[in-house]
Amino acid sequence: MIEPKQHLHPDVLTPEAKLEPIRAGFGRGLLEAGHRDKNVVALCADLTDSTKIGDFARSYPERYVEVGIAEQNLVTVAAGMALTGKIPFTSSYAAFSPGRNWEQIRTTICLNVTNVKIVGSHAGLMTGADGATHQMLEDITLMRVLPNMTVVVPADSVEAEKATLALAALNGPAYLRLARDKSPVITTDKSPFDLGRAQILRSGTDLTIVACGVLVYHALMAAEVLAAEHNLEVEVINAAVIKPLDTVTILASASKTGAVLTCEEGQIAGGLGSAVAEALAEHAPTPLQRVGVQDRFGESGTPGELLEAFGLTAPHLVKQALELIKRKS
Template sequence: MSNLHLLDTKDWGLEPIRKGFGRGLADAGAKNEQIVALCADLTSSTQISLFAEQFPERFVEVGIAEQNLVTVASGMAAMGKIPFTASYAAFSPGRNWEQIKTTVALNNQNVKIIGAHAGLYTGPDGATHQMLEDVAIMRVMPNMVVIVPGDSLEAYKATLAIANDPRPTYLRLARDKSPIMTTDQTPFEIGKAYIYTPGHDLTIIANGTVTSLAVQAAESLFKDAIDAEVIHSPTVKPLDEETIYKSVKKTRAVVVVEEAQRAGGLGGAVSEFLSENLPVPVVRVGVRDQYGQSGTPEQLIHHYGLSKHHIMMAAHHAVDMKK
């Protein structure tokens, strides 16, 4: 839609989503001196290095100690700071979930959990580092906001937005470069989903790196006589139920696409909402109860059934179920 100032697919650029976070945190830090950054020995790859270089007195290196990472941050938040904690998603929230629950979420402290290198785009590092369960485990935690940006520019805006929001937040980032679909003018608000492609026959809801594949799938589906509406939902929690409801009321069939386990993530959130309010077929595209492996992101996206082709098959399946 034109008011979102999106790029045509032919004009898409490429950049890792985490780069937008790095720039966003440095800019947020310049605006608010209460922002502090903590890292567990992954300063450069999480891109928190940009903040650390500009504000060394507000940067805390905790070493390879993810439990300490978030609990020190909880203490700093209790004293009025706004701590951003960065590690790989496999370790934070992968290793320190209980500390996040007890000392951040239940304690309701304004700590930001930045999970970098999440999902299949972590590539050659293999299964141990490809965090696929993070969206599910963070979404079920009361008080926690969960955001999965679709490109680096959105990650930049999301970082500025969460810096100004008092709630504990999980922000999921990807390692390898992925398409830039948006522009500086494209809006971002916590809790808002955006209609990237309008349509009438089917609603495709996506976030993260694979929103780009959903948009491409919708273009090809049009040739198959399926007029699909693509909703980009960077905020998994709180879910933009209004936008989703309006779309699904019209289309009566849904495909959810995410670069994570099918169980419990965005697909879980959408299914839970619709089953209680507007029961329609929901087909979830994601990793099917499996661990990842080494490979390029492209190889892994294909292997685990998340490619444009797989999204199109899921779309046909969902539309067929309407009949």
């Protein structure tokens, strides 16, 4: 059953589900973070409005820095500002930042422990028609392996707003992954968000689904189908914080249900599924199936077409879940 204390949006599982791009929540969160702390500054690489940093830029022009199409400069200028007491948020498309500037992030932000927040918008297949070059699928992996880095993949715009505020208050490097296209709003202002906790959105005993980003919605939809058509109670965990991963919650759920399905809109190697696999393998080996992009690049299409073609929608998750449950001992 849906956990009442999660205060999920009442329409989320209905055809009337409210749709909003996840990046819109970041724009609101950044504006509020700027209001709360005058040290919050924003930097952009010629993608101000599409990365939703425009409202901040117009409200706080004196704290907004445009670096042009120069992503290496974007994060290193930010590192310098952080070394001088600022809390910089850098925004670009994830394919370019952190796609192009990984070493600068590694050295000047992570090893240097500077308080920079890297915001990668237009991540994943939800970028749609722009095609493979712009559909960043490797960002979670690239950021997760860096010491000192916090990695957050919000499930919807409301959670993105909360994550932005939480990261502004966190002293240290962080990566925030955002999607371009509209997706269902799952959570509400009352829903809990904690950088140290994964959230159990739905409790169950037959199977655990650990999801992040836009696939949290598809995981919830799959759980509905599994309950209605297969009499299975699925526990759905929103692992928005991929690093540090809340292994306590995930391991407890795995030990209860005996099988774990992970799903993410990113490369299968090194992402959320890998992080969960590492935790399970070391602490509680459990039948596991990872759903994600299977070692290939994206292509042009609508986000809906792409999620379907890459096997990431609810019907695919249902199929994978049923196969996985057969492997339970």
